[in-house]
Structures are given as C-alpha cells and as structure tokens.
Amino acid sequence: MTKTDSWVGQVTASSDQDIPSASTMPSDFDLTSASSESELGMAQDAADSTTAPLLQVRNLETHFTTGRGTLKAVDNTSFELDYGKTIGIVGESGSGKSVTVRSIMRILPHNVGHQSGDIIFEGRDIQNLSSEEAKHFWGVEMAMIFQDPMTSLNPVVKIGRQITESLQYHLNQSKEAARQRALELLQLVGIPEAERRLGEYPHQLSGGMCQRVTIAIALACRPKLLIADEPTTALDVTVQKQILDLLDDLQQDQKMAMVLITHDLGVVAGRANEIAVMYAGRIVEKAPTQDLFASMRHPYTQALFESIPKVEHPSHTRLRAITGQPPDLTALPEGCSFAPRCRYARPRCLTEQPTLDPDEVNPLRSYACFYPVGTPAGEEALAANKAEGKTAAGVKLSSD
Amino acid sequence: MAGSGKAHLIPQDSPQAEDIILRVEDLVVEFRASGGKKVHAVSGISFDVLEGETLGLVGESGCGKSTTGRAIMQLNRPTSGSVVFEDADLTKLDGEELRRVRTRLQMIFQDPISSLNPRRKVKDIVREGLAIWQQNLKGISSERVDEILQSVGLNPDMVGNRRPYEFSGGQCQRICVARALVLDPKVIICDEPVSALDVSVQAQILNLLEDMKKRYGLTLIFIAHDLAVVKNVSDRVCVMYLGKMCEIGPADELYEQPLHPYTEALLNSIPHPDPTHPVAEDALEGDLPSPIDPPSGCRFRTRCPRAQDLCAYEEPEIRELVPNHYVACHFPLTIASESLDEAVAAATAEAKLSAAAAAAADPLPPPPVPASN
The missing domain is CATH 3.40.50.300 (P-loop containing nucleotide triphosphate hydrolases)
Known part of the structure; x- marks a missing residue:
C-alpha cells in the first residue's frame, strides 16, 4: 500500500489492506480491539513513511x-x-x-x-x-x-x-x-x-x-x-x-x-x-514543552507567562502586565508585530521582520526574534533599552 | 459544606467590629422555577467585609457567588437575610434611599463591552452618575471625569468623545472601572471583571484594580472562578459551593493549607503552567447537583471523597479550626485520612446523642437518612 492511498483505503475498502476498513468492521466492534488493530495499521503506515509526520x-x-x-x-x-x-x-x-x-x-x-x-x-x-x-x-x-x-x-x-x-x-x-x-x-x-x-x-x-x-x-x-x-x-x-x-x-x-x-x-x-x-497570526516560538518552560526565548512567550497570576505566589504579588494591546491585523506594523509592546525592542525590530529560525544549540526549538531572552544578544538589547529608559518603540522601562 | 452558622462573623464587642463596612447575614436568594419548584441559589451565606480589604468569593459556576454579589446590591432582592452597609440594612430600603446608598456601593461586571451603552460617548457614560446626583456643575464634572479617566490609564482627550465599540475589551473594562469610581464609592463589587479578557490584558486590569484600591481607599468584593486570580487580589477568600459557604480564611493560608475537601479539589484541578508540576491524580467526579433539589445535609457530600453517613443528615456548622480560618465540614482536612474512621465514630456518636436529646425534647421523628447517590 502506498502512503498516499492509505487513507482512501479506509473509506472505499476496495483492497485487502490490514487497516480495518469501515464496511468490513464487525458491527459489534469493540474499542479495545479497535485500538489494537488501528495500532497495527499505524505501524504499517509508520513503516511506509518512517520519517514523514502525520x-x-x-x-x-x-x-x-x-x-x-x-x-x-x-x-x-x-x-x-x-x-x-x-x-x-x-x-x-x-x-x-x-x-x-x-x-x-x-x-x-x-x-x-x-x-x-x-x-x-x-x-x-x-x-x-x-x-x-x-x-x-x-x-x-x-x-x-x-x-x-x-x-x-x-x-x-x-x-x-x-x-x-x-x-x-x-x-x-x-x-x-x-x-x-x-x-x-x-x-x-x-x-x-x-x-x-x-x-x-x-x-x-x-x-x-x-x-x-x-x-x-x-x-x-x-x-x-x-x-x-x-x-x-x-x-x-x-x-x-x-x-x-x-x-x-x-x-x-x-x-x-x-x-x-x-x-x-x-x-x-x-x-x-x-x-x-502564536502572536498576530504567526508562530513566534516553537519548542518541546519541557524546553519551552525551562527557558523561554521569545520575549512574548516570557511576557505572557509572567502576566499569569500563579497560585504559588503570595496574594497581592504585582503582576508584570504586557503594556498596550495586540496589533490590528489589518494594519500590522512593519517589522516584528510584538515590537511595540516588547521590552527588548531595538531599532532593527521596527523595520525588519524576524523569521522563525531554529536555535543554534537546540535545533528542536525555534523562535522568531533578533534579541531572544536569555541569550547575549537579548541581554544586551534589554540592558541598552534600560539605559535609555525606553525601548525603540517608546515603551518606558524602569531600570529594575 | 453546608455551611450554616455564623461563627466567622466578628463579634460586636471585638475591637475589629468598628472596621466592618459591610455585613451579610443569613442571606438567602431563591428563584421560582417551573412546577412550583424553587432554585436555591444562595442558602444562608454570612460574612463580614472589613474596610480596605479585598474579599474574594470563589467557586464553580452555579455556586451562587454572582447571585450573592447582586443580592448585596439589591439587584435581586434577597428572599431573606440582611445586608448591612454603613449602618443601614439595604434589604429594608427602597426608592431614593436605596439609590442614594448605591452611589457608595458600585459594581463592575464580567463583559465590559455589553455593560456599556454602545450609543453613548465615553465621557457621558462616565459622567452619568454625577449628572444624576446633580453634581453636574459643568466645569467641575468635566474635571472629575477627566481625572478619573486619567487615573484608569485612558487619555481623556483621546477617548472622551469616542464610543465603546471603538475600544478593545481591556479598554472597555477600564471605562467600566472609571464609571464605578466617579461617584467616590466605598465598596466595589467586581463580578468576574477579568474572565472575558485575554491573559496579558487581565494582568493590566488586576494591577489597575490594586492601584485604584490604594489610591481611592476602596474595599473590594472580588467574585471570580479563577483561583489564581482570586488569590492574587484578595486578603481573605471565601469558597462557595451550591449556595453555601465551605471555607473562609486569609488568602495565603487558605491556599497553603485548605481545610475543606472541596477547596482541596479545586486547587488540585488548577492546570499549572509548569510541565514538571505533577498532575494531581484524583479529579473531582461528576457535576454540580441541581440547585432545585440540593443534597441533604452537607451539599458537597455527593462529590466528596470523605463523605460519610453523617454528612447526609447533618449539615456541618462553620467553625474556627485555625485562628481566623473557618470551615464548614464534619471531617476537615486537619484529620488525616488514616484516622478518619475514628473521627467518624466520634462524630456519629455525638450526633446520635444530640439527635436523641432532640428527639426527647421534640416528639418528631429524626430526619430520614436519604440514599446517597
């Protein structure tokens, strides 16, 4: 069975494949056997296309x-x-x-x-x-x-x-x-x-x-x-x-x-x-769950995380809110969409749109940012913004 | 959880009694349902609100937290009970007297966009309260409106002449906060003020409410279903279930060491933004029972992992287990699960004694034990 027709086979049941086809399914088909059979079918698919994702x-x-x-x-x-x-x-x-x-x-x-x-x-x-x-x-x-x-x-x-x-x-x-x-x-x-x-x-x-x-x-x-x-x-x-x-x-x-x-x-x-x-219609950061929570690279991911009230924190903990509003999708800013709200924004962010590129150290994760959080470039950008008291987009920063 | 009793109310002779700004006592709200039945939305809630504090009301939908908030405002007239605010029982007031009191008692609602009149300008919406109470000496009222808009983070020159549909949800909620503040209230009841907002905007509004509270010396009653949000803003938290109170205590303590099984179940259900945090195994089973025909005894017993026979026929009274931390449960979490059996035996024996005493005093038969479901 080729991988392109495998899904059609399930519906038309025209050939003797090992995926259980709809019309040949016994009517009292129960779920446990179903899952083991579909597992077989999937193993077949996986063998067909060891690298291809679903x-x-x-x-x-x-x-x-x-x-x-x-x-x-x-x-x-x-x-x-x-x-x-x-x-x-x-x-x-x-x-x-x-x-x-x-x-x-x-x-x-x-x-x-x-x-x-x-x-x-x-x-x-x-x-x-x-x-x-x-x-x-x-x-x-x-x-x-x-x-x-x-x-x-x-x-x-x-x-x-x-x-x-x-x-x-x-x-x-x-x-x-x-x-x-x-x-x-x-x-x-x-x-x-x-x-x-x-x-x-x-x-x-x-x-x-x-x-x-x-x-x-x-x-x-x-x-x-x-x-x-x-x-x-x-x-x-x-x-x-x-x-x-x-x-x-x-x-x-x-x-x-x-x-x-x-x-x-x-x-x-x-x-x-x-x-x-996702932010403003684009994926800004993508990573395996453990890696993402261990270190957030995109300033938006980090800001989103920090703005959530956590149940472990004592009451009246000041939340770090993201300033401003999400952009109007009919008039997206030139450059990075998050730049107007970002603490790391530098002049380059306002003119050039970053692409979603893999991390140099961990290729499983990728992010779209020129000054990622926790990297030397990011720290420099933040320090420079703090020294100036505001970001390139004019968001005021305190020096803390 | 049944939570009857008023052990948690501050006694009149206590030095703290002077700080009580609002007292809700035995509040009952029932709605008529078809077939002559009644919806028991709120069944005997009592609490004090101290001046300058934030009291959080938390619980699942249908627990009566919003109804409680509305009953304090007299938006739904309570079926019985009293709401004492500044020495006046609001349930006994009506007409102009009630309207006058309400200037000091304001409310912010869940959906900011639908709670603003779409056809009116922002400055008129905010000014309306002043206009009604004849404080509309032109210059003064405009100044006041501008000042309030400024303080909630809106530029009066930019927003004053625009209409609500031109704003996002977060900005509309700022307008609602401004409208609530303009008459200089003492107490603001916030009914799920951030649950319609996005996370990043939610943080802005929560910070704004904290700032406004400090700046204008407000007292807040904060109603929400999100436990982390409630903890963040509250000094004390009251957990409700099916029209009754489970537990009330200082926020940090209540979250650190919940005493009621329901509070624990709620806390275990919170999804943590941390993949290394273990997912609690035991989820609370089933749904909220119907408030038309609530379970006998403790209303939480049908879903409670610790429920015993006693819970079906005797409603637990609220009691102070830890200083300032009150709970309405026969078998609170201070009793370790291993020694639960002994506690059951002791409590049942005690209940039988009191039932026997009651039977001796009163020839009525003891209440039947309903089948647990």
Missing part, C-alpha cells in the same frame, strides 16, 4: 477581506505533528490559532481573500481533494471539537442521533450497530446512564457532559487526528480537569494525534509534547 503545515497563509482592508489572520505558519503526539497552540484572541486549524479543517467563513500553503496529511496535500473524497475525509480521518459544547450540538436533535449520524453516513453502519457503538462511545467518555442519555436533548445535559458528547461524536470514526479548539475554556476548573484527563486517556488508547488550542499556558504544560506560541 500532519505537515507549510507556509500557511489565510487572509480575509474586510471592510477595513486585508486582515492577515494567519501568515506564514508552519508546523508538523507526528502520529500519536500532541501539539499545543497557545495565543491570545486574534493570534490566529483558531483560523490555523479552521484552515486545516476547511471550515472558514466566506470572506477568505487569500489562502496559500501546503497542508499535508499522511503524505498527501488535502487541499485538492475532490468533493467525493473530501466527504469521507473530514470527520473520519480528522475530527474537531469546539470551545462551546452547548452551541456545537444541535439543540433539537437527540444526543443518540447526533452520534450515530456520522457512523451511518461515513461507516455505513446499520442503525442498530450504530446505536450500539454510540452507547459504547458514551460510556467511553464517561457519561453515566448512557442508555438514557441517548434519548435526551443537549439542553438536558450540563456543559461538561455536552463536551463529553462532542468528544464522543468526534471519536466516533476513530480519527487519526483530533483538533481541540479551546475544549475547556467554557467549563469550570474541576470539569476542565475531567475533560483534559479524558482526552489524555483516549489519546493513549486510540493512538491519536491531537492539536490542542488554548490561551492558557497551564492547560498545555502538562498535556502537549510540543508547544507553538
């Missing part, structure tokens, strides 16, 4: 046409994700993290003015799929869960029907088999009294329970990649922990890769293998 995003650009001009929501963004791994994308609202994954999922609003770049899934660019192929690609190979579980479920359709819909449509399961699988899925995501819940409507469930249902729907066809866009932002802290733990367990069980989007560095710290920090 997902490659290269130079992705998504611009919108708005009344105020072209809005560069995502600009020149690249990242890779291996099988079974998690990448956390962190950023504030408007940083482009949601638009990045929506570009991958092809669920963008209509006013996209310009889109370019490669999105390669299992060695194949998924932007050129025919509509027939696409129909059984999204939702099957790649699924997504959203921030607000209450609005991502259809309020007038029963839970059971919302789960079985994709099973019947994508996997051609019979009504009874799909119902049985839906029941298993609800149990899998930890919903008590699953039988009764199948017949209920979303409004009868709490927010946490609804998010479990959307996870069950996303997992129904056993995707290789799950995109979770702020899955816990609308939930309480105790429920957030339940959902994150659940995603962790499911991911291990199903050997699924995950893109976890959040604005909360705390959420990704314990969950992601790699973290990409």
Whole structure:
C-alpha cells in the first residue's frame, strides 16, 4: 500500500489492506480491539513513511477581506505533528490559532481573500481533494471539537442521533450497530446512564457532559487526528480537569494525534509534547514543552507567562502586565508585530521582520526574534533599552 | 459544606467590629422555577467585609457567588437575610434611599463591552452618575471625569468623545472601572471583571484594580472562578459551593493549607503552567447537583471523597479550626485520612446523642437518612 492511498483505503475498502476498513468492521466492534488493530495499521503506515509526520503545515497563509482592508489572520505558519503526539497552540484572541486549524479543517467563513500553503496529511496535500473524497475525509480521518459544547450540538436533535449520524453516513453502519457503538462511545467518555442519555436533548445535559458528547461524536470514526479548539475554556476548573484527563486517556488508547488550542499556558504544560506560541497570526516560538518552560526565548512567550497570576505566589504579588494591546491585523506594523509592546525592542525590530529560525544549540526549538531572552544578544538589547529608559518603540522601562 | 452558622462573623464587642463596612447575614436568594419548584441559589451565606480589604468569593459556576454579589446590591432582592452597609440594612430600603446608598456601593461586571451603552460617548457614560446626583456643575464634572479617566490609564482627550465599540475589551473594562469610581464609592463589587479578557490584558486590569484600591481607599468584593486570580487580589477568600459557604480564611493560608475537601479539589484541578508540576491524580467526579433539589445535609457530600453517613443528615456548622480560618465540614482536612474512621465514630456518636436529646425534647421523628447517590 502506498502512503498516499492509505487513507482512501479506509473509506472505499476496495483492497485487502490490514487497516480495518469501515464496511468490513464487525458491527459489534469493540474499542479495545479497535485500538489494537488501528495500532497495527499505524505501524504499517509508520513503516511506509518512517520519517514523514502525520500532519505537515507549510507556509500557511489565510487572509480575509474586510471592510477595513486585508486582515492577515494567519501568515506564514508552519508546523508538523507526528502520529500519536500532541501539539499545543497557545495565543491570545486574534493570534490566529483558531483560523490555523479552521484552515486545516476547511471550515472558514466566506470572506477568505487569500489562502496559500501546503497542508499535508499522511503524505498527501488535502487541499485538492475532490468533493467525493473530501466527504469521507473530514470527520473520519480528522475530527474537531469546539470551545462551546452547548452551541456545537444541535439543540433539537437527540444526543443518540447526533452520534450515530456520522457512523451511518461515513461507516455505513446499520442503525442498530450504530446505536450500539454510540452507547459504547458514551460510556467511553464517561457519561453515566448512557442508555438514557441517548434519548435526551443537549439542553438536558450540563456543559461538561455536552463536551463529553462532542468528544464522543468526534471519536466516533476513530480519527487519526483530533483538533481541540479551546475544549475547556467554557467549563469550570474541576470539569476542565475531567475533560483534559479524558482526552489524555483516549489519546493513549486510540493512538491519536491531537492539536490542542488554548490561551492558557497551564492547560498545555502538562498535556502537549510540543508547544507553538502564536502572536498576530504567526508562530513566534516553537519548542518541546519541557524546553519551552525551562527557558523561554521569545520575549512574548516570557511576557505572557509572567502576566499569569500563579497560585504559588503570595496574594497581592504585582503582576508584570504586557503594556498596550495586540496589533490590528489589518494594519500590522512593519517589522516584528510584538515590537511595540516588547521590552527588548531595538531599532532593527521596527523595520525588519524576524523569521522563525531554529536555535543554534537546540535545533528542536525555534523562535522568531533578533534579541531572544536569555541569550547575549537579548541581554544586551534589554540592558541598552534600560539605559535609555525606553525601548525603540517608546515603551518606558524602569531600570529594575 | 453546608455551611450554616455564623461563627466567622466578628463579634460586636471585638475591637475589629468598628472596621466592618459591610455585613451579610443569613442571606438567602431563591428563584421560582417551573412546577412550583424553587432554585436555591444562595442558602444562608454570612460574612463580614472589613474596610480596605479585598474579599474574594470563589467557586464553580452555579455556586451562587454572582447571585450573592447582586443580592448585596439589591439587584435581586434577597428572599431573606440582611445586608448591612454603613449602618443601614439595604434589604429594608427602597426608592431614593436605596439609590442614594448605591452611589457608595458600585459594581463592575464580567463583559465590559455589553455593560456599556454602545450609543453613548465615553465621557457621558462616565459622567452619568454625577449628572444624576446633580453634581453636574459643568466645569467641575468635566474635571472629575477627566481625572478619573486619567487615573484608569485612558487619555481623556483621546477617548472622551469616542464610543465603546471603538475600544478593545481591556479598554472597555477600564471605562467600566472609571464609571464605578466617579461617584467616590466605598465598596466595589467586581463580578468576574477579568474572565472575558485575554491573559496579558487581565494582568493590566488586576494591577489597575490594586492601584485604584490604594489610591481611592476602596474595599473590594472580588467574585471570580479563577483561583489564581482570586488569590492574587484578595486578603481573605471565601469558597462557595451550591449556595453555601465551605471555607473562609486569609488568602495565603487558605491556599497553603485548605481545610475543606472541596477547596482541596479545586486547587488540585488548577492546570499549572509548569510541565514538571505533577498532575494531581484524583479529579473531582461528576457535576454540580441541581440547585432545585440540593443534597441533604452537607451539599458537597455527593462529590466528596470523605463523605460519610453523617454528612447526609447533618449539615456541618462553620467553625474556627485555625485562628481566623473557618470551615464548614464534619471531617476537615486537619484529620488525616488514616484516622478518619475514628473521627467518624466520634462524630456519629455525638450526633446520635444530640439527635436523641432532640428527639426527647421534640416528639418528631429524626430526619430520614436519604440514599446517597
């Protein structure tokens, strides 16, 4: 089997591959055997393409046409994700993290003015799929869960029907088999009294329970990649922990890769293998989680981290806030987008845009900055700014 | 957690009593639900707020923290209980008297953009309070508006004539702070003032609130669900669950050594921005029970890892376990889990004694023990 047709094989089941195909799946297919079989299938894929990651995003650009001009929501963004791994994308609202994954999922609003770049899934660019192929690609190979579980479920359709819909449509399961699988899925995501819940409507469930249902729907066809866009932002802290733990367990069980989007560095710290920090539509720093938290190189990452109140600090600890506001994406500054708020900004930052380059010592991490934190260049820049009392962009600095 | 009792209120003869600026006592707020049922949003909350302090109210959504804040303002009239502010019981006031008091008692809401009138200019929004109370001698009021806008970090010449939609969330929240400050209030109730804001802007607003508190000698009641945010701004923290109080104590102490199992569970659920921090194993299970039909006894017992039979039929009274640190729990965390059995035996025996005494005094049967779920 070539790696390009491996994903098609799952849907069409035209040949005798060792990936369990939808139509040949026994209807009482249970999850434990499923995961071991898909593991086999994955091992096959991995053997086919030992070096190729599951997902490659290269130079992705998504611009919108708005009344105020072209809005560069995502600009020149690249990242890779291996099988079974998690990448956390962190950023504030408007940083482009949601638009990045929506570009991958092809669920963008209509006013996209310009889109370019490669999105390669299992060695194949998924932007050129025919509509027939696409129909059984999204939702099957790649699924997504959203921030607000209450609005991502259809309020007038029963839970059971919302789960079985994709099973019947994508996997051609019979009504009874799909119902049985839906029941298993609800149990899998930890919903008590699953039988009764199948017949209920979303409004009868709490927010946490609804998010479990959307996870069950996303997992129904056993995707290789799950995109979770702020899955816990609308939930309480105790429920957030339940959902994150659940995603962790499911991911291990199903050997699924995950893109976890959040604005909360705390959420990704314990969950992601790699973290990409976005600011104003670009990735400004990308590093394995341990390395990132051990030393933050981009001044924005560091500033974001320092502005979070920490529960370990005594009360009334003064927070180091980032001055100013994120930039207007229709009128990005020339040079580095963060320069107007940055403590390290030097004249060069205002005219020249840094590119995301690998670190000289640790090539696994990369950042887009001329004066990275914790490097001689960065320290010099900060010292020079402190001596002048302000940065090149005019942000006042105290000498402390 | 049931938290009845008022052991944590400062006694009238204590020297601290003079510093009490606001006292909430036995506050109950119920809403009517369909089918003649009642939503028990707040069920007997009491606390003191001392002049110049920040009291944090924290808990999950549905715990009644916002309802408490609104009931203090009399935005929802409490079903019963009293709210004493500057020697006046607000629950007994209405009309102009209440409106006059409210100039000294202001509120900041969660969503800064929807809490500002989109059609009015910023300077008019901030000036409105002054205009209503006839302090609108033209020059003076403009000066005051400019001064307040300046102090919240907005340039009055730049923003005064613009409208809220021209501003970001963080700037709108600054306008809301300015509007709350303009009448020189004593107490500001902040209802989730930063939860709609981005992290970097959240820090700006939290710092601003601290500065304003110092500059204008304010007392804050700070309502939020984010435990780290609450700790950062508060002197004392009160943890609520399903309309009841679990625990109240000095912020640092309460976070360092929580006494209530619910507080501990909340603290264990916080995601730490540090990958080396171990992820706590035991998550709190289940969801908040319905406030229409809250559990008997301690309301937290259905999710509590330490719940015993006693918790189902006797509501714990709030008591002082550590100086100034009060908790409403039969089996607080000062009891090690190994010696929990002994504590259960002792507490049950005591409860039986008091139940027997009560039965002897009153021929009514003891309350039935509901099935635990």
